[in-house]
Amino acid sequence: MLGRFRWAFLGTVVALLIVFGLLFQKGSLLSLAIPFIVFLFASYYLPFCDDPQLRATRTLSASRVSSQTDVIVQLEIKNEGARIEEIRINDMIPSCLTLIDGESSAIGVLNSGDSIQLCYTVHGRRGLAQWQHILVSYNDHLGLRRRATRVSCTGHLFIMPDFPIVYEVEIRPRQTRVYSGAVRTKLGGAGIEFFGVREYYPGDALRHLNWKAMAHRDEPVTNEFEQERVADIGIILDARERTEVSVQDRSLFENSISSASSLADFFLAQGNRVGLLVYGNYIDWTFPGFGKLQREKLLHSLARAELSDKTIFENLENLPTRLFPVGSQLVVISPLVEDDVDVLVELRALYHVIVVSPNPILFEKSFLPTTEFLDLATRVARLKREILLSQLRQAGIRVVDWDTTQDLPIPVEQALGKHTLRHIQTVRGSL
Helix, strand or coil: CHHHHHHHHHHHHHHHHHHHHHHCCCHHHHHHHHHHHHHHHHHHHCCCCCCCCEEEEEEECCCEEECCCCEEEEEEEEECCCCEEEEEEEECCCCCEEEEEECCEEEEEECCCCEEEEEEEEEECCEEEEEEEEEEEEECCCCCCEEEEEEEEEEEEEEECCCCCCCCCCCCCCCCCCCEEEEEEEEEEEEEEEEEEEECCCCCCHHHECHHHHHHHCCCEEEEEEEEECCEEEEEEECEHHHCCEECCEEHHHHHHHHHHHHHHHHHHCCCEEEEEEECCCEEEEEEECHHHHHHHHHHHHHHCCCECCHHHCCHHHCCHHHCCCCCEEEEECCCCCCHHHHHHHHHCCCEEEEEEECHHHHHHCCCCCCHHHHHHHHHHHHHHHHHHHHHHHCCCEEEEECCCCCCHHHHHHHHCHHHHHHHHHHHHHC
């Protein structure tokens, strides 16, 4: 910008000297224009100085933080070449971050071997922030032309989704793995919950003898407990744009990500094998695994998750069900639309299915002013949604209708807790 201004200024001076020299027939004015003309021609035809030899180093105070946590970015740019008279440095901050303190740009003279330091503080919402380069601009030898170049200086910052802790979810997949865990299997063996009694065999622990049963049968009887094992769990996050609701910069999709993070954290803490499918722009599949490393992989995937409007993924019928072992536990996190019911009912034939559905009607209503018309529209919409959820429940799918104004653990533990499951089993048995 400054180079163009200098060109315009000197060009105007030359033009005025020539015009006034010809107008007043003053040779002195014409001769005075000659140095400026030579200067302009020299600036135009002289070769531009080579690109500066710069080395940039970036340091972040953290590479993994939670949402809205401050991160300090330090940047050092060292000149390993010739002196640069006027250099401007601008660090390209990722769009998902907000600068809250410090400066991300600088201007000055940089001698050979010297360096410039930048330090600033940023924060942002969930996502992956990646720095690729810094933008550097400098003048030619005469200061009339300016050139811009990019200097590679990478860095990345994972901003993890915030999520509450869930303490109780009872699942009953059709199949489990052979390893000990927390999922009850309806099979007798080593465990905690009482399962039944059987004949005593040599080697059984004496502390498991059932003395009351022995008094009735007049033979040794031992207690048997229900085996508890780990299970394969697949979490499916609905990232279709057609299910999204956003009001006043608040997104229902962020609630879906929060619930996926909470459930993944809980299931992994119970020792299960958990995988994640983000169903949207493309099939983002995190292969199932165990433990803390798998937790980091899942959180990284959820941090990168974005909505999609791809036509091929508008319906759930294109779910790649072969990714999940038959008989495993599926947890579908979606606000749901009407044509999702048939697909979920079909999944119920092969898997044990749980649906956690952030309620889009109550979410949107919480941000709008209360009116009589809004109340009527809300009642109609909630009635339609209740019909949809009832169809899922009748098919044997356990559903969490999550009012996002409540903390997630409350509706999850009410709908999926152990006491709820026992009550359902009791009712079915009485029928």
